[in-house]
Amino acid sequence: MMNATTRTGRKLAASLLVGLLSVLMVACGSEGSNDNGNNNADNQKSNNSKKTDTAPPLPSDGRFFANNSPWNTEIAGYTKDANSARMIDLGTQRVAVIETPGQDGVKTVFRRTQGGLAINTRGFAPLVVEADTNGGVPTSLVCRQSDCGDGDPKVPDSLTIPPDTRPNPAYDGWLSVIDRDNRIGYDFWRARRETDDTISYQYAKAWTLGGPGFSKPYSEDPIRAVGARGSGLPLFAGMIDPEQASRGTINHALAIAIPGLARRNYVQPASVTDGVGRRSSLPAGARIRLRANVDEKRVLKGVKHRSAGAILSALRTYGAIVVDRAAVPTLYAPLGTSPKLVGANDLEGISLSDFEVMSLPTIYQDPPLETVDLQGPTGSSTAQSGSSNGTTGNTGSDGGG
Numbered sequence: 001m002m003n004a005t006t007r008t009g010r011k012l013a014a015s016l017l018v019g020l021l022s023v024l025m026v027a028c029g030s031e032g033s034n035d036n037g038n039n040n041a042d043n044q045k046s047n048n049s050k051k052t053d054t055a056p057p058l059p060s061d062g063r064f065f066a067n068n069s070p071w072n073t074e075i076a077g078y079t080k081d082a083n084s085a086r087m088i089d090l091g092t093q094r095v096a097v098i099e100t101p102g103q104d105g106v107k108t109v110f111r112r113t114q115g116g117l118a119i120n121t122r123g124f125a126p127l128v129v130e131a132d133t134n135g136g137v138p139t140s141l142v143c144r145q146s147d148c149g150d151g152d153p154k155v156p157d158s159l160t161i162p163p164d165t166r167p168n169p170a171y172d173g174w175l176s177v178i179d180r181d182n183r184i185g186y187d188f189w190r191a192r193r194e195t196d197d198t199i200s201y202q203y204a205k206a207w208t209l210g211g212p213g214f215s216k217p218y219s220e221d222p223i224r225a226v227g228a229r230g231s232g233l234p235l236f237a238g239m240i241d242p243e244q245a246s247r248g249t250i251n252h253a254l255a256i257a258i259p260g261l262a263r264r265n266y267v268q269p270a271s272v273t274d275g276v277g278r279r280s281s282l283p284a285g286a287r288i289r290l291r292a293n294v295d296e297k298r299v300l301k302g303v304k305h306r307s308a309g310a311i312l313s314a315l316r317t318y319g320a321i322v323v324d325r326a327a328v329p330t331l332y333a334p335l336g337t338s339p340k341l342v343g344a345n346d347l348e349g350i351s352l353s354d355f356e357v358m359s360l361p362t363i364y365q366d367p368p369l370e371t372v373d374l375q376g377p378t379g380s381s382t383a384q385s386g387s388s389n390g391t392t393g394n395t396g397s398d399g400g401g
Contacts, residue, residue, distance in 0.1 A: 063252045064185065064237065065213035070269045071237050071253050075289055075319045075358060083280070084357040088288075090281035092352050093260040094327065110278065113259045115328030116348035119240065119311075124171045124326070126187075126235040127335040129161050131179040136160040140198040141188075152224070153184055153206040165199070167191040168335065173201065174228065176236035183209045187228035187235045207234050214269030217364045221271075230274030231266065231284040231323045238321055240333040242341040245307030250314035257326035258282055258352060264366045273366055275325060282322055283363065288355040289319035299349040308346040319358065 065071050081087070093110040130136075138160050149155055159177055167175040167188065175188040190202035205227050207213070215232050218225040228235050238255030261275030262283040270285030282288070290312065300308055311331070320331070329352045333342045 064209045066210055069211075069213040070287070070321060071213045072251075072318075073253075074317055075253075075287065076317075078287070078289075078319075078358040081357045081359045086280065087282040087286070087357050088352055088355060090262075090278045091258045091260045093277060093281070095260075095276050110260070113328055114351075116345075117329045117331065117350040117352075118326075118348065119331045119333055119342055119344050119346065120326075121333045121337040121339070121342060121344055122335065123168075124174070124330075125332055125335040125337070126174040126176050126239070127165065127167050128176045128178065128236055128239065129165050131177050132160045132181055133162065135162060137163045139163075139165070141204075142194075142198050142200045143204065144190075144200050144202050148201070149204045149206075153208065155186055155204040155206050159186070166193045167199070174235050174335070175199070175201070176234075178209075178236065180209075185209050185234060185236055189228040203228060205234075212269075213237050215271040217266075217268060218272045218366060219364060225271035227271070229324055230272070232271035233269060233285075233321070233323045238323065238332070240307070240311060240331060240337075240342060242307065242333055242337045245310040246305070246341050248306055248310050250310045251318075252314070253287070253318040254311070254314055254320045255323040255332050256288070256320035257324035257330040257332075258322055259325065259327060259329070261322065261325040265363050266366065267361050267363055269321065270323070277325075282357065283360070284322055284324075286322045286360060287319050287358040288322065289358065290315040290350070291354055291356050292316070294350065294354045299347065301349075303343065303346045305341065305343050305346055307342050311347065315355075320355075 063072060067073075093112050095108055095110060138158050140158050141156065143149075159179070161177055165175070167173040169190065169192040172189060173191040175191040177186040177188075179186070185207045186204060187207065188199070188201040188204045191199055192201075194200050203226075213234060215221065215224050215227065218232075225232050227233060233255070238253055240250065240254065244250055260277035260281045261273065262277050262279055262281040263275045264273065265279055265283045266273040266275070267283050267285040270283070273284040275281070275284060296309075296312055299312065324330075329350075331347075
C-alpha cells in the first residue's frame, strides 16, 4: 500500500515529467490500453453524459469493464512462466526491519510468511457503494490537497450516495462509488466523512466501466498511471461479490495482495508498483492461478459457506491479478460483507505455494523512489524515461535498488 509521501512524490514527479515525456507520449483515454496496446478513449463518455440507448447495460453481479479486459478473460490457454516457482517462493518473503541496541541505523531482512489465504472484509477492504440509488443524498466531495487525480474522466464535486457512507480512515480510507447511469467507477484514497457531512479525500480516480480496467505504464503516461492502489489498478476490480459468490459463481479474475511484492518491477495490467520485496519476486500485475492438483475437498473441509467453492473455481478459471502487498496472501470482499456470506478464514488451507504464475508479459520498471522528490526524478531525461522502459525478462537482481 502506497504511503502519502510516496504517492505525493510520485504525482509531483509525474507532473514535472510531462514536459520531458510529451514527445514520447501518445494521446490516451480514461485509464488504459486494451490487449493490443491501443486505447478506446474516443468511444468513452465523460462522467456528465448519460448512457445512450445503444450502450450495453452494466452487469449487476460484480463484473465490470470490457469483455476482453484482463479482469474478464479466462486463463485456460495461458502457459506457466519458467520462473514461476522462484517468483512464488520469493513472493512469500516479507521485509522486516531489525534495530540493534547500541548501534545506529537499522537492518532489513526477508522473512518467510506461513499464513494461508485470507479474505479482507473489514480492515483494508474497500467500501463500495452505488450512486443515485433510492435513499441516496447529494454529498459534497472535497479534496484535501492540490493534486487530487488525473481528471479524465473528471471526479465530480458531488455524488448522490447512501447517507451512511463512511470510509474507514484507519485503513487508507478506501472508497469506491459505482455510477451505473454514467458507467463510471470512482476510487477514493484516504477518504473520510467530515463533521459537516462532506466526504474529503486525498486522491481520486475515475474509471470508465466499459473500458479495459487498467492504465498505461508509468513510462508512457505518468499522470494517469497512479491510482488509489499502489499498483495503479482499480479498488473495486477483482472484488468477491458476496451475493454472486453465495450463488456459486464468480465470473471474473480476483484481486490478490502478497507479502513479497517485487520492488520496481511490474507488468501490465499494473501501471506502477509500491513493492518492497526482492526484484525477481512476483511483480504487481502478474496473473496467477490455483494449481490443478490442489485438493479442493481438503481445502473446503469444514467450510460452511458456498462462496468458498465459487472462489476456488474462479481462481482456477480466471485466476488472480497481483494488485498490492499484505502480511499474508489476501483476497478482497467489500467492506462490511456479512460473515454469513463470506468467511475471512474460509480459505486459510491455501498458501501462495498452491498457485502458479502465468507467463509474464513485458516487465516495466518504476523509477527508484530515492530519485523522486519535490524536484522530480534526478538525472537526465534519458535516464528518467529509460528507468521505466519495458524489458522482456525479470532482469533486476535481488540486491539491486
